[in-house]
Structure formats: structure tokens, C-alpha cells
Amino acid sequence: xxxxxxxxxxxxxKRYGARVALEDVSLxxxxxxxxxxxxxxxxxxxxxxxxxxxxxAPDAGRVEYRTRHEGWRDVHAMSEAARRMLERTDxxxxxxxxxxxxxMTVSAGANVGERLMGxxxxxxxxxxxxxAHWLEQVEMDxxxxxDAPLSFSGGMRQRxxxxxxxxxxxRLVFMDEPTSGLDVSxxxxxxxxxxxxxxxxxxxxxxxxxxxxxxxxxxxxxxxLKDGRVVETGLADQVLDDPQHPYTQQLVSSVITP
Amino acid sequence: xxxxAVAIRGLAKSxxxxxxxxVELRVLHGVSLDVRAGECVALxxxxxxxxxxxxxxxxxxxxxxxxxxxxLGHEVVGAPARKLLALRREALGYVSQFLRAVPxxxxxxxxxxxxxERCGEDAEAARAARRTAERLLLALRVPMRLWGVxxxxxxxxxxxxxxxxxxxxxxxxxxLLDEPTASLDAENRATVVALISELRRAGAAIxxxxxxxxxxxxxxxxxxxxxxxx
Numbered sequence: 001x002x003x004x005x006x007x008x009x010x011x012x013x014k015r016y017g018a019r020v021a022l023e024d025v026s027l028x029x030x031x032x033x034x035x036x037x038x039x040x041x042x043x044x045x046x047x048x049x050x051x052x053x054x055x056x057a058p059d060a061g062r063v064e065y066r067t068r069h070e071g072w073r074d075v076h077a078m079s080e081a082a083r084r085m086l087e088r089t090d091x092x093x094x095x096x097x098x099x100x101x102x103x104m105t106v107s108a109g110a111n112v113g114e115r116l117m118g119x120x121x122x123x124x125x126x127x128x129x130x131x132a133h134w135l136e137q138v139e140m141d142x143x144x145x146x147d148a149p150l151s152f153s154g155g156m157r158q159r160x161x162x163x164x165x166x167x168x169x170x171r172l173v174f175m176d177e178p179t180s181g182l183d184v185s186x187x188x189x190x191x192x193x194x195x196x197x198x199x200x201x202x203x204x205x206x207x208x209x210x211x212x213x214x215x216x217x218x219x220x221x222x223x224x225l226k227d228g229r230v231v232e233t234g235l236a237d238q239v240l241d242d243p244q245h246p247y248t249q250q251l252v253s254s255v256i257t258p
Numbered sequence: 259x260x261x262x263a264v265a266i267r268g269l270a271k272s273x274x275x276x277x278x279x280x281v282e283l284r285v286l287h288g289v290s291l292d293v294r295a296g297e298c299v300a301l302x303x304x305x306x307x308x309x310x311x312x313x314x315x316x317x318x319x320x321x322x323x324x325x326x327x328x329x330l331g332h333e334v335v336g337a338p339a340r341k342l343l344a345l346r347r348e349a350l351g352y353v354s355q356f357l358r359a360v361p362x363x364x365x366x367x368x369x370x371x372x373x374x375e376r377c378g379e380d381a382e383a384a385r386a387a388r389r390t391a392e393r394l395l396l397a398l399r400v401p402m403r404l405w406g407v408x409x410x411x412x413x414x415x416x417x418x419x420x421x422x423x424x425x426x427x428x429x430x431x432x433x434l435l436d437e438p439t440a441s442l443d444a445e446n447r448a449t450v451v452a453l454i455s456e457l458r459r460a461g462a463a464i465x466x467x468x469x470x471x472x473x474x475x476x477x478x479x480x481x482x483x484x485x486x487x488x
Contacts, residue, residue, distance in 0.1 A: 030340060188361035195360070199375055217360060221339050235318065235339045242320040246276035253277065 004066060005030045006172060006204050007052065012061035014047055014228075021047040022058065022228045031171065032202035036219035036236065038209060038251070044228035045208045046176055052206060053093055053174045054083050065090075065172070088118040092165030092173035096180060098157035101164065102149050108135065108160055109145035115168050134163040138193060155186035159193065166197065173198075175207045179214060191217050212255050216240055224248050261331055262292035263432050263463030264316060269325035271311055285311045288325070291482055295431070298454075298464040300474045303484035309467045312484065313434045316465065317352045318342045329432055347375075351430035355437045357409055357421040365412070365420050366391050366405040372428040387427075394423035398449060414441035422450055429457050435466035439473050451476045 005028040014022040021044045029035055037045045050056040052063055054075040063075040068090065075083065087093070095101040102111050112131040113121075121127050132142040138159040149157050158178065165173060178194065179187040195218055198205055207218055215222055215236060222239040224232040224247065231245040243249045271286040285308040293299050301309040314320040316327055318334050327334040330349050334342065346352075360368065366388060367374070373387035395405060398419040404412065409420045418441050425433070438454070439447045447470070454477055458464055468474035474481070 033340075192360065192362040200379060220343055233339075234321070235342060237319045238321055238339075241314070242273075244274070244321065249276050 006066050007064070007206075009052060009063045010061055012048070012051055012058045012063070014044075014051060014056070014058050020044075020228045022051065025061070025225075025228070025230055027223065027230075027233075029172075029204050029206060031204050033221065034198050034203075034205045034207060034219040035221045035223060036207045036209060036215035037223050037225060038212060038215050039225035040210060040251075042227075043225040045210075045225050047228075048225065049174050049176055049206060049208045053091065054078075054086075068171075088115060089168050090171050092168075092170040094158075094161055094165055094173060094175040094178045096177040098149070098154070098161040101161040102157060104150050105148050107146045107148055108140070108152075111149065111160060111164050112167050115164060119168060130167060131163075134167045135160075137166065137197070138163045139189075153186075155182050155190060158182065158190055162190075162194070162197070166201070169201070171204060173203055173205045175205060177209055178207065180209070180211065194218060212240060212252065224251065261328070262294045263297075263330055264291075264293040264465060265326075265328040266291045266312075266316070267326045269312070269315060269327060270323045271308070271315055271320060272323045286315070286322075286484075289484065289487065293432075293463045293465050295461045295463050296458060296479075298458050298466065298477050298479050300478035300481045301465065301467050301484055302481055307484045309484055310436055313352070313436050313465065313467065317350060317434055318346070346430075349430050350432050350434070351425050351428075352434045353422055353425040353436065353438050355418065355440045357417040357424075360408075361410065362408055364406045365400065365409050366395065368409060368420055369394060369423045369427050372424060376428075390427055391423065394426055395420075397453070398423050399446060415443065415446065418442060419446060419450075422453075426453055426457070429462065431462055433457065433462050433464045433466075435464060435468070437467055437469060439468070439470060447473060 007029040010026045012022050012025040025048060037048060039045045047056065051058045054063065057076055064072045065075050066072050093101065109128060109131040112134050113127040116127050116130060132145060135142045135145060140156060140159055149160055152160065179190050182190060191214060209215055219236050222234060222236045223230055224239060224245065226247045232239055232243065232248045239248060240252055243252045267290050269286055269289040273283040273285065275281045275283060289312060301312060303309055311320060315322050316329065316334065318337065322335050325335065329345060332345055370387045370391035373390060374384055377383035377387060400416060400419050404416065409417050412420065422438055439450050442450060451473055468477060
């Protein structure tokens with residue numbers, strides 16, 4: 001087990017006008033660990049994800065990523081080119097709406113292969129066979145490889161987005177409400193798939209969700225945000241079974257268990 | 259003598275119910291208890307005495323209000339999440355009355371999962387893990403036609419046997435059992451008792467809640483009364 005985390009953030013703050021989106025948020029994430037960030041709409045959880053992933057600059061605080069070969073790098077101080085390289089290789093970002101993470105009019109195979117080509121892959125046959133392999137990993141029929149995601153259902157699009165992210169074997173994946181736009185049965189399948197993949201590939205992941213059930217299934221650790229502040233952290237079962245903060249208690253007791 | 263596998267000192271646990279205006283519910287106050295390797299301690303006490311709460315504190319799901327819990331020398335109270343996860347992975351097993359079913363995962367994989375997690379992408383190790391899971395499901399008489407089915411729709415007894423098989427698939431040196439035989443018939447109860455006794459004789463330290471007097475007498479080497487504190 002590596003004794004250092006793979007991602008660390010300290011003292012993150014972000015305001016939009018007078019509204020506080022984040023205030024003094026710090027966290028550490030280790031290799032192979034899944035952290036769920038939960039909270040209601042407006043709690044700042046999506047802002048946190050965007051700041052961690054280098055997409056939105058914080059007003060204060062630092063985000064650092066431990067690269068494979070060059071040690072720790074400040075995510076917001078690195079060049080645009082270096083950050084894009086990370087996004088194409090070591091990182092993945094799964095959007096809530098697959099349309100935001102896919103190119104809807106090019107084929108499924110090209111959507112997956114594109115990330116490989118970004119890394120310099122040029123051998124058409126190999127790219128195609130790798131694309132087919134990853135479509136299978138997300139339980140998609142490789143026969144659909146030449147179809148564009150426009151013709152896919154919501155659940156298939158989301159699985160394609162995941163395949164597109166995983167083809168470069170990232171170490172760290174950011175997920176923004178990855179299952180929330182889907183039907184319940186489709187959601188269960190996707191959750192199971194994500195759970196299997198994160199464990200099998202030892203992915204580190206930050207998953208933003210408002211759904212405590214999703215958090216319990218996917219994550220070992222949990223962080224509860226309210227008005228941009230961390231009100232509670234711990235193992236997922238600690239936070240859900242023995243919530244300490246009044247807000248977490250309210251959140252947990254509001255869940256409907258069938 | 260060497261340090262006990264589980265050493266609990268002055269354990270206190272209160273729940274603060276904020277929605278009820280900050281009512282403090284004191285469940286455990288000053289529990290001290292040792293469990294040594296090869297020992298099975300049965301927790302006794304009326305309903306609400308805090309038996310399950312004690313087990314959950316040892317497992318780390320509940321965060322104690324005070325005291326100390328050492329498992330194989332490692333402090334559990336206030337341990338960072340990562341340390342606790344590592345301790346669970348290496349040393350600490352917990353079997354509750356209920357199976358927390360994961361949607362869509364078939365029974366066989368539920369049982370094999372703790373082993374599969376250690377396999378990574380090693381296909382041979384994964385096959386061996388599934389064979390272990392099959393042996394346990396056979397021993398616990400879970401019908402073969404159910405192995406490929408997610409346990410969500412199983413009967414209470416079937417779910418419980420899947421749960422036990424999961425815990426036994428990768429036995430930990432410290433085992434916490436919360437009513438492991440609650441919904442089993444006599445025949446399955448006897449099998450579970452035999453399997454758990456075997457683990458104890460092999461050196462596991464077991465702390466458990468057993469309502470069934472026969473099961474308790476068959477398993478426990480010692481009884482600890484939570485209300486009297488000994």
C-alpha cells in the first residue's frame with residue numbers, strides 16, 4: 001500500500017458572487033479508494049468536483065495530484081497542456097449527462113478509440129479491438145461499435161461514457177451523479193458495473209451524489225457537504241449508521257428504504 | 259500472557275438525537291472485556307442493553323464516546339478511515355443478521371467477493387475464489403439453482419446462509435457475530451455451529467450475540483453479562 005495519497009486538497013474556497021459554494025474544504029484520496037461526496041442541491045458538491053478536477057479555479061486553497069513519474073503537482077498551477085494531458089490519460093471524468101462527455105454523432109468505437117489516439121495510438125486494428133474490449137467491459141454489444149450514441153438509450157450512453165473514460169486505464173476518476181438520470185433498473189445495473197470496475201481496476205474515484213444508497217454501494221469513505229462546508233466525514237457505514245452531525249442525521253432519516 | 263485479540267477498556271457510547279432536541283441516549287458506559295484467540299465470548303443482556311452496539315463499536319461502524327478498543331494491538335476508537343479499512347480487511351469479520359444485498363450480484367459472487375477483492379485481475383485466483391464459495395454454499399445447503407441469482411429475493415434463512423458463507427470464505431482472526439443463526443432451521447443451525455466452532459479451534463477470537471440457548475452453549479467458551487459488566 002502506498003503511504004501517500006494520490007490526490008490531496010486543502011483549504012478550498014469558492015464563491016459565486018455573494019453565494020458561498022465552498023468554504024475550507026480539505027480531503028485526501030488514496031489509490032484504489034472511492035470517496036462519495038454527498039449533500040443536497042446547492043451544497044457545493046459539484047463545484048468541489050470541478051475544482052478537484054482542475055476545471056474551476058478555487059478562490060483559495062490548493063489541489064495537488066501525485067503524478068506517476070514527476071511526484072506532486074499543483075493541479076491549478078500546471079499548464080493548460082499538462083492538465084489536458086492528465087485528463088486524457090491518468091484521469092477520467094464521468095458527467096451526469098452522457099451527452100456532455102461523449103461526441104454524440106461519431107460512432108461508439110470512435111468515442112472510445114479517440115482517447116487512445118490522444119495517447120498516440122495509430123494502429124487501426126488494435127484501437128478497434130481495444131474499443132471492442134472496453135465495450136464488453138461495460139456490457140455493451142461490440143456489434144454496436146459503428147453506431148453513434150445518438151441511437152443509444154440513456155443507460156447505454158452512460159456505459160459508453162464510462163468505457164471511453166476507462167480505455168486509457170486512468171488512476172483517478174471523477175464522477176458527477178453518474179446514475180441519477182436513469183431508470184431504477186438501469187441504475188442498479190450501472191451501479192453494479194461501476195462497483196465491479198472500481199474494485200477490479202483499483203481505481204481511485206470521487207463520486208458526487210445526492211443518493212445515500214449510491215454512496216453506500218460505491219464508496220468506502222464518505223464526506224457530507226452543507227452550504228459548501230464539510231459537516232461530517234468517515235467510513236460510509238460510520239456516516240450512515242451512526243451519523244453525528246444534526247444535518248447528517250436529518251439526511252439519513254429522510255431516506256426511504258423499500 | 260500475550261495481549262488479548264480484542265481488549266475493550268471503559269467503552270462508552272451515547273447517541274445524540276438532534277431531531278429530538280439533542281436527547282442523549284446512553285447505551286454503553288464503561289464496558290471492559292477481553293477476548294483471546296481460541297475463545298468465544300457470548301454477550302448477554304436484555305434487549306436494548308447494547309449488545310449489537312458493542313459489536314458495531316468493535317467493528318468501527320459506531321464511533322464510541324469514550325474508552326478504548328484494541329484489536330490485535332490496533333486501536334479502533336478514533337482510528338482513521340483507512341486504518342480501519344485495512345484492519346477489517348486483514349483481521350476483522352462481522353456477520354449481522356441481515357444481508358445487505360447488492361443489486362444484480364449473484365449469490366456466488368456475493369460469497370466470493372471478499373476473496374475476489376484480493377485477486378485483482380488474476381483470473382486463476384478468481385477461479386479459486388469461486389470454488390471456495392461453491393464449497394461453502396454446498397456445505398450450507400444453498401440450492402445450486404440459486405447460486406446465479408441475486409439474493410434480494412431469497413428467504414430470510416437463505417440470505418443468512420449466503421451471509422455466513424461470505425464471512426467464512428475469507429475468515430478473519432477476529433469474528434463478530436450478531437445472531438448468526440437467527441432465521442435458520444435446526445439442520446442448518448448445526449452446520450453453522452460446526453463451522454464456527456472449527457474456526458474457534460483454529461484460533462479465531464469470537465465475540466457474539468446468540469439468543470438461542472443451544473447455539474450459545476455449543477459455541478461459547480464464556481458468557482459476558484453486559485448489564486453486570488462481567
